[in-house]
Amino acid sequence: MSRLVILLMLFCSLPLWAGQEILPFEDDAKRQLYQELVQQLRCPQCQNQNIADSNAVVSIDMRTKTYELVQQGHTKQEVIEFMVDRYGNFVHYSPPLNPLTILLWVLPVLLLALMLWYMLRRRQIVQTPEVSNPALERELDAIIDAYRSKK
């Protein structure tokens, strides 16, 4: 019985409040959206920090604005556009797509494909071993196996 209760407790790990949340949200979706946004927006003044982790004045203001916009029901894209419209592409940790930034995705895929293709192509070339004597091969394999198991 008590085990069942513990299991139930684990499953409904919803927070209960006495101390109040500083930025109250109507629902979890909005809270999650807010947390996602402040993670992905960059503090324009700091060295290299997102606005969630920075306490620069501008980060505080951007957090407040993000909270407002999320509470008003704006989508993720709209909030990001709002910020980019004022602070430039720099402020979002995901770059806009252009002929240069597309390389971020294209080059890794290309390298992956190239390296896989190289292996497959190599296989075709060496499919015919230079000199091979099946009997000798077997004999040698046996010697190696014997050596390995002796070790």
Add this chain to the structure above:
Amino acid sequence: MRKWLFFAPLAIFLGVSVFLFTGLFSDPWTRDSVLLNRPLPEFDLPDLMQPEQRWNRELLTGEPFLLSVWGVWCPTCKAQLGFMTELKEQGIKVVGLYYPLPVDPAFGDHFSLGQLQRDVQRELAYFGNPYQFNILDENRRLSLDLGVSGSPETFLVDATGKIRMHHVGDINPRVWRQKFEPALEQLQQTSLVQLGAQP
């Protein structure tokens, strides 16, 4: 073909080094403002010294001016006051946009307009006062709309209320000569052309 493939790593490395080399001589902090050639955002904010007087975009248009974001808490802002006062004496209109810090009760601070006004008056009397007037950006809302990330920052706004330059950092004689003077000249030329076009 296969032989030349072995030169690929070297070629890639040399290509990257070119960027590393030019990168050494450029400031990773420079950012182009997205607000250039856009009109000033809408706002309705009180005057710092006479809070009953309110300012908005329309009241500011008509002649080119510098909008200077500053605060008494910022040493660089105070350091540039002297040079900017000289500019004022040359006939340049400078409007202050006061950027207040959020109040931190942790260290016993509470916001008091009277105290702020006294502080501002004291500093301006000491360092020089370039400002025709100061707008108090209460919750730093206008600063956010202007893409301000700290202070000092200075905007050059033309007679039609369009932003022509966004300068991050202090104003000193070098910056003024290299950045602002050419921009101002260009502004004057275009406005002369416009004037000439009008009967």
Add this chain to the structure above:
Amino acid sequence: MIPELGQLALTFSFALSLLLGVVPLYGSYTGNERALMLGKPLALAAALFAGLAFVALSYAFYTDDFTVINVASNSSSVLPWYYKLTATWGSHEGSMLLWVWILTLWTAAVALFSKQLPLLMQGRILGIMGWIGVGFIAFSLFMSNAFERSLPYFPVEGNDLNPLLQDFGMIIHPPLLYMGYVGFAVSFAFAIAALLGGKFDSTWARWARPWTLAAWMFLTLGIMLGSWWAYKELGWGGWWFWDPVENASFMPWLVGTALIHTLAVTEKRGTFKSWTVLLALATFSLSLLGAFLVRSGVLVSVHSFATDPSRGMFLLVFLLIVIGGSLLLYALRMRSVRSQARYQLFSREVMLWGNNVFMLTATLVVFLGTLLPLFHQELGLGSISIGEPFFDAMFFYLTIPFSLLLGLGPWVRWKQQKWQPLIPPLAMVAVAALMVAVGLMAATQSVQANVALLGLLLGAWVGMSALGEVGQRIRQFGQGLAGIRKLSASHYGMTTAHIGFAVLVIGIAMTTTYSVERDVRMQVGDTVTLSGYEFTLLDLYKLDGPNYGGEAADLKVERDGRFITNLHAEKRFYTIQRTVMTEAAIHARLSRDLYVSLGEALPGDAWSFKMQVKPFVRWIWLGGLLMAIGATWSLLDVRYRRKVLRRDTVPQAGELSDKHKELAHA
């Protein structure tokens, strides 16, 4: 006086490194045995003097000698003595001196532990290490002098150490990280020596392997500690931020991982020769690139040192000589080398190539993500940021096929492997992985189809497969203890490291999916419940530390009425540096961390708190630790410690395959 002696010692070390760069190399080309023999004493002496220089600087820090500019700007008399010592490497100049000392130590280690190396090879390797030393010591001496004095006007009190660096992590993280970075210079020197000699048989790979493993082990520990340090010291509970400086250490780690695997192929099978050499060059090149990125100021990062373009210029020229020169040598020498490859598509060779495919692709992802903003700006396209969203997505898609491959790899034999015999054991592993993953998830959370479940499945697949494979090998070797003893240390090491990867994947997947965080306002007596944990604020009071003041909070945590722990969080204000630091309160368990940090004071005697419950976050560092343990275990393998005489009489597994080749030709 002491700082001047330190300066003098560093100058001696410079001269000795210069000799080390000239004499043994000269000997290797003229066949002068005496010149070759001089390598060892020169390397040892250079390390000794670099060590003396470092000790002299530490002494200046320990005795608060504020006439030394470096001490005055990075220490203060109120700093505890252990932080005074670690402040030695808290600045660019001091850390460069540590870097130099570690480099000379590695050189000395090569001189001491390479008795089995032919004298010629040994001389070449030491000579190359000597030249690398010359470059870095010159940088330290002429571009970033740590001993410079500000006489006659010196401050009576120092500027204090950056509070972020006043932490236990600072004591061990930089030395370990540098041990890793610089350690790859040894594999680099081996590769260059092989290029110079034009001999690319499996021997150079066997010699280079333990050194590469050791450097990799240190780098793994260094990165892991850096992540742990950021987690506990920055106060927001993050453990990896894709910052340029983190990436700069991650790139050599990724390529170094590829190198360890491909060295195995070159040693055991004599193939992938040119590729392995290239990786050895690339690993150290990326270490150098990292040093350049951190110290030149071309990128904006949280951790970078104060910068100066002339330093960047020096490092860039050094990079051009070392990397450019070695790649040119590579291109010229390698054009004529061909590896004979005799293996089927389904073979261990191809599996290890698969490892390389993913490691190199991951490196390219990190490389582009780190440097593309620079290219973008230099081409006049404006400034952009690349961070978490990009890297997370790319690594997510790379990890899935990589983990699947990693579960399969160790089962596959060299040359060729038939599918059929692997099906029964792998099916069992798959079933076991499914049970473990679902079981673990049911025990901690509700079972949902999400990233956490995917991560658990992949992790369990890799881990179970590694365990299963070791079990099978042991059974092949004999019953019980006999089998356990017969399996080589390097095999156990490999298995441990692979399990470490599995643990890491599980940790990352669980933490990112199930972490809960709330920002709350609390007064004394208030209780907040998060994920079933009840946090009660017991007390708030003012702090009074040696070089800081601030606020502290005591909390109590309960769960279902049972007492769990007391927590103590602080918000410190360091008076000299005028910086605010968050000392988070952390209660760590294998299954979850409780993480509480103080925010700011709110009206009405209240404070804001950031409360976090982070499931499985410890697994991330546990995984890294297991990888490092795996590398250490491999290093203990007897074949790295065999004497020359024994190797000459007893053929080794690796050599057998060479004999095999010769016989096959006959």
